[in-house]
Amino acid sequence: MNTALTNDQANIKGAGVVYTNDSSSGNVMLDITNNNAFDYGCTDVSVSRSGTGAQTYNGSVSPDLAMDKTFTITPSNTTTSGNANVVFYFELAEITGWEGATGQSRNNLVAYREGTGDIVSLTVGTFGSHITLTGDFTGLSGKFLFGTNDTFQRLTIGPKVFLQGAALNPNTGEETLMRDDLRVAGIIPTTSPYADALTCNASVFTPTGNNAIVDWIWIELRDKSDNTSVLLFQSALLQRDGDIVAVDGVSPITFKIVSGNYYVAIKHRNHMGVISANTIALTGNTSVLSFTDANNQIAFGSNAQTTSGMPSGVVGMWSGDAGGDGRLNYSGGLSDVPTVRSQVFNDPNNSFLGGPPVASYPSQGYYKTDVNMDGVTVYSGAESDVLLIRNNIFNNSSNSFLGGPPTSTYIFIQQLPEGAN
Ligand SMILES: [Ca+2]
Ligand SMILES: [Ca+2]
Ligand SMILES: [Ca+2]
Numbered sequence: 126m127n128t129a130l131t132n133d134q135a136n137i138k139g140a141g142v143v144y145t146n147d148s149s150s151g152n153v154m155l156d157i158t159n160n161n162a163f164d165y166g167c168t169d170v171s172v173s174r175s176g177t178g179a180q181t182y183n184g185s186v187s188p189d190l191a192m193d194k195t196f197t198i199t200p201s202n203t204t205t206s207g208n209a210n211v212v213f214y215f216e217l218a219e220i221t222g223w224e225g226a227t228g229q230s231r232n233n234l235v236a237y238r239e240g241t242g243d244i245v246s247l248t249v250g251t252f253g254s255h256i257t258l259t260g261d262f263t264g265l266s267g268k269f270l271f272g273t274n275d276t277f278q279r280l281t282i283g284p285k286v287f288l289q290g291a292a293l294n295p296n297t298g299e300e301t302l303m304r305d306d307l308r309v310a311g312i313i314p315t316t317s318p319y320a321d322a323l324t325c326n327a328s329v330f331t332p333t334g335n336n337a338i339v340d341w342i343w344i345e346l347r348d349k350s351d352n353t354s355v356l357l358f359q360s361a362l363l364q365r366d367g368d369i370v371a372v373d374g375v376s377p378i379t380f381k382i383v384s385g386n387y388y389v390a391i392k393h394r395n396h397m398g399v400i401s402a403n404t405i406a407l408t409g410n411t412s413v414l415s416f417t418d419a420n421n422q423i424a425f426g427s428n429a430q431t432t433s434g435m436p437s438g439v440v441g442m443w444s445g446d447a448g449g450d451g452r453l454n455y456s457g458g459l460s461d462v463p464t465v466r467s468q469v470f471n472d473p474n475n476s477f478l479g480g481p482p483v484a485s486y487p488s489q490g491y492y493k494t495d496v497n498m499d500g501v502t503v504y505s506g507a508e509s510d511v512l513l514i515r516n517n518i519f520n521n522s523s524n525s526f527l528g529g530p531p532t533s534t535y536i537f538i539q540q541l542p543e544g545a546n
Pocket of ligand 2: 447449453460461
């Protein structure tokens with residue numbers, strides 16, 4: 126077996142098998158079976174990293190470590206459709222070294238072709254006293270690493286957003302932070318309101334200050350070639366300074382997917398969702414992705430976020446979607462106002478001495494209708510949630526037809542490529 130860093134060259138002109146050996150020692154490296162007629166031409170093969178241990182890949186931690194040994198195949202001609210079967214040869218010590226370091230079985234090994242994002246399952250075999258790992262690849266070029274799925278499917282991201290509803294009327298002396306009224310009122314649920322129903326420990330809502338939790342939020346990774354295609358999603362938590370963190374309240378968000386380029390979308394139950402206009406290069410090393418910089422706006426679409434009521438230089442996600450349908454509407458068929466009214470009038474506590482419900486009653490609780498996120502749904506009056514919906518329609522620069530004045534029936538649709546929810 127070749128364990129050193131020397132190379133071999135093979136001419137792969139069409140279908141068939143080639144065997145490669147270290148050019149100086151003659152030790153076996155790998156066999157390639159080209160299953161179609163593609164002409165790869167003169168192909169360079171090397172052990173590109175050697176060793177009998179294990180090491181981190183993009184910040185992965187034990188037991189999800191990569192084998193020391195890697196191979197690199199560099200054909201003269203590349204294809205994204207060719208099918209090739211590759212047998213990689215290992216010394217037993219190279220395999221057992223990785224097993225010893227990770228506590229994992231060789232049967233859990235997969236091959237990761239760096240740069241392409243391909244993860245390929247492997248068949249473990251023997252060759253004399255040595256070990257073979259065999260897999261089928263689409264195309265041949267690249268650096269091949271060996272580890273577990275979780276070694277390579279590990280991407281972390283630290284997105285940042287502001288919610289307009291929580292940023293309005295900031296606490297005195299905390300003008301650059303969102304309010305955390307829902308946390309202070311003790312009404313944020315420990316189960317996410319979103320589809321995956323993730324849970325967190327109640328103690329996550331204990332810290333105060335910059336990193337206190339404002340609310341649950343939703344994050345999506347979308348396909349680089351189709352920004353409507355959601356690959357992965359998860360509930361997360363939003364801190365007062367805008368950081369989106371995992372359910373432990375502090376860590377960046379981790380997705381089980383390979384490094385690569387993705388669109389990132391952020392949604393909230395009563396705010397207009399946003400998505401990055403461009404793909405973002407994401408790896409196992411945390412990428413900070415800020416949607417909040419008014420001078421460097423990264424959101425897709427037109428007028429996707431607002432500066433209204435926000436700290437200086439900050440854009441936030443539009444609030445006011447009391448119905449949670451991805452549309453902001455003050456009056457008309459899709460209005461969010463009746464939803465607010467209904468919450469207030471149907472609150473069983475909205476009765477004085479058994480009398481009828483009143484419009485001015487503040488309905489306390491964790492509801493989408495509380496669009497200014499102060500812990501109460503208010504239908505009428507200066508602090509009402511309806512007023513915020515109204516302001517966001519009349520202050521919306523998209524609300525103008527041919528330069529005319531804004532209209533109360535305007536429907537602002539969140540700037541996601543698929544439109545409303
Ligand atoms: Ca923070
Ligand atoms: Ca709505
Ligand atoms: Ca409110």
